[in-house]
Amino acid sequence: xxxxxxxxxxxASAQTLDEIADKNVAxxxxxxxxxxxxxVRKLGNMNVQGADVSITVVQAQDKGIRTDFSVMNTENYxxxxxxxxxxxxxxxxxxxxxxxxxxxxxxxxxxxxxxxPFLNYKERGIAxxxxxxxxxxxxxxxxxxxTYKNGSVVNYFVDTKTFRVNKLTYKTFTRGSxxxxxxxxxxxxxxxxxxxxxxSMTNPIGQADYASIEANVVVxxxxxxxx
Numbered sequence: 001x002x003x004x005x006x007x008x009x010x011x012a013s014a015q016t017l018d019e020i021a022d023k024n025v026a027x028x029x030x031x032x033x034x035x036x037x038x039x040v041r042k043l044g045n046m047n048v049q050g051a052d053v054s055i056t057v058v059q060a061q062d063k064g065i066r067t068d069f070s071v072m073n074t075e076n077y078x079x080x081x082x083x084x085x086x087x088x089x090x091x092x093x094x095x096x097x098x099x100x101x102x103x104x105x106x107x108x109x110x111x112x113x114x115x116x117p118f119l120n121y122k123e124r125g126i127a128x129x130x131x132x133x134x135x136x137x138x139x140x141x142x143x144x145x146x147t148y149k150n151g152s153v154v155n156y157f158v159d160t161k162t163f164r165v166n167k168l169t170y171k172t173f174t175r176g177s178x179x180x181x182x183x184x185x186x187x188x189x190x191x192x193x194x195x196x197x198x199x200s201m202t203n204p205i206g207q208a209d210y211a212s213i214e215a216n217v218v219v220x221x222x223x224x225x226x227x
Contacts, residue, residue, distance in 0.1 A: 066080075109152065
């Protein structure tokens with residue numbers, strides 16, 4: 001009898017998780033559109049300790065993500081690909097790109113995917129676990145743990161009303177030191193093609209506000225190589 005109850009509970013949990021995943025996909029534009037989402041380009045500004053920094057983010061499915069920062073007359077970038085990562089920050093005195101350690105690259109690799117973890121997650125080898133509910137900035141959220149094929153773990157906080165991601169947390173690694181970091185997302189808007197994007201993102205560095213976000217732009221693969 002106990003085993004039967006546990007099986008029924010697990011089945012109900014899986015169904016609930018699938019329902020949340022499906023509603024998130026619908027809230028971001030729908031399955032058909034997200035399957036077709038191959039690249040995204042974001043242009044905006046980031047407030048870092050009171051200074052405005054010009055920022056460009058380009059994501060290309062299965063290829064990489066590149067973030068460019070223009071600050072204090074320097075051009076800086078961070079690149080993450082499925083196998084490598086680099087940072088080049090002349091604003092901090094760097095004279096050449098520095099390659100990420102393997103654990104740091106692995107932790108950040110999930111950011112490459114422009115569609116998010118909930119689209120066809122089982123087929124893509126992403127394990128999801130519903131951990132209950134938590135309040136984020138006054139809003140009730142489902143807390144969902146995502147374990148990616150490379151072993152990295154990200155906690156997603158999905159709004160129980162909008163079914164869009166309000167926040168995510170994960171462990172990052174810098175020079176061998178482990179720390180938990182986060183990103184929060186607000187100001188969701190729908191573009192002319194039906195995609196929904198968060199036009200404001202906050203992380204420990206600062207707040208980025210995007211003036212434009214374009215889907216399925218042409219991306220030169222060479223931008224994901226350190227130069």
